[in-house]
Amino acid sequence: MASIRVREATQKLFFDFQFQGKRCREQTALENTLANRKKLETILKRIEAEITLGTFEYHKYFPNSPRAQEFTKQSEVRRSREAYDTPLFREFSQDWMREMKIQWRKSHALTIEGTLRNYLVPEFGDKEVGHITKKDILEFRASLAKVTTRSKKSLSASRINKIMMPLRMILSEAANRFEFTSPYLGIKSLKVPRSDVEPFSLEEVRLILATVRADFRNYYTVRFFTGLRTGEIDGLQWDCVDFQRRQILVRQALVNGEIEQTKTDGSYRHIEMPQLVYDALKDQRKATGNNTFVFCNGAGNPLEHNNVTKRVWYPLLSHLGLRKRRPYQTRHTAATLWLAAGENPEWIARQMGHTTTEMLFRVYSRYVPNLTRRDGSAFERLLINEFEAKVTPAEEAASDEV
Structure with missing residues (x-):
């Protein structure tokens, strides 16, 4: 609960309240008197009302506080998202590509560029990265399953996963920079059927x-x-x-x-x-x-x-x-x-x-089953050696009687 408190060491009053889930304590230069307490309590009530209405701006009340810069930045990011003020996917993906390209082999860079050009930019290019939704992503992936290649075959699960991979990376990076939760969170790759090798004899x-x-x-x-x-x-x-x-x-x-x-x-x-x-x-x-x-x-x-x-x-x-x-x-x-x-x-x-x-x-x-001992033959030989080679005379006699 918000209150006006006194610091024992200085006998100066300070504000003590909660904002955006954090405890905030802001020092004043006022002495601990009844008049000063009433003055600060009036201000505190106004702060609480603005917090409730969502209009509180920390820096207006405490411009010199280290907290002011922190909360101001968070507010600006939040307002940017609410005002659709994040870059278009087309623009952000180009910046991302330029930054990442230096660490890739040329062939990999060409593959990513082709994926952006042929699939991702046509679908998401004019959408802002901060407003691409999980539904958008899942609908896009579902549409890829309907695409046919030049040989009239559908795209494989492996190919679809490779197309989706740059989208995941781009949205993850955008989420980090503009402080929103990536809509790709929780979306798993398609299960790829295990392909069998076909060596020659x-x-x-x-x-x-x-x-x-x-x-x-x-x-x-x-x-x-x-x-x-x-x-x-x-x-x-x-x-x-x-x-x-x-x-x-x-x-x-x-x-x-x-x-x-x-x-x-x-x-x-x-x-x-x-x-x-x-x-x-x-x-x-x-x-x-x-x-x-x-x-x-x-x-x-x-x-x-x-x-x-x-x-x-x-x-x-x-x-x-x-x-x-x-x-x-x-x-x-x-x-x-x-x-x-x-x-x-x-x-x-x-x-x-x-x-x-x-x-x-x-x-x-x-x-190579015999080499890896996965055919059971080694176990079979163990049983034969242990149970047939070590039969006692008593066991032989019992067997003959039966």
């Missing part, structure tokens, strides 16, 4: 390498037996091939036709060359050793992966009667072959560019 790998065009045999040999990502092998340069140590140094990748640093620290690694890869790269050196890139076209430029996939990879699978699978499955094939061969999982994870073995076992272990 060793027989299928042999068939592919025996049939593929001669000028691409080395390329696919390296892909199948190193686990390199598409961008990593397409961006591989000769100065990153160490024949002496039999290692491939993964330092960069080709993304959208440009060389970029690896995506994560784990991707920055070296891969050991098995004999097949060593021989393939030695042979490739004869063909492209005078160029910068290990695998390149006639002009010495890096391969364009979409072109290779459509003109070489898919026609080859069709010719061999194999199920159509993305070239990325060559990476999954390397992982499963390493596991099946009994290589150390931590070594495999490093070869793949993973920081831990968690993803390795979660994604690939079902292809």
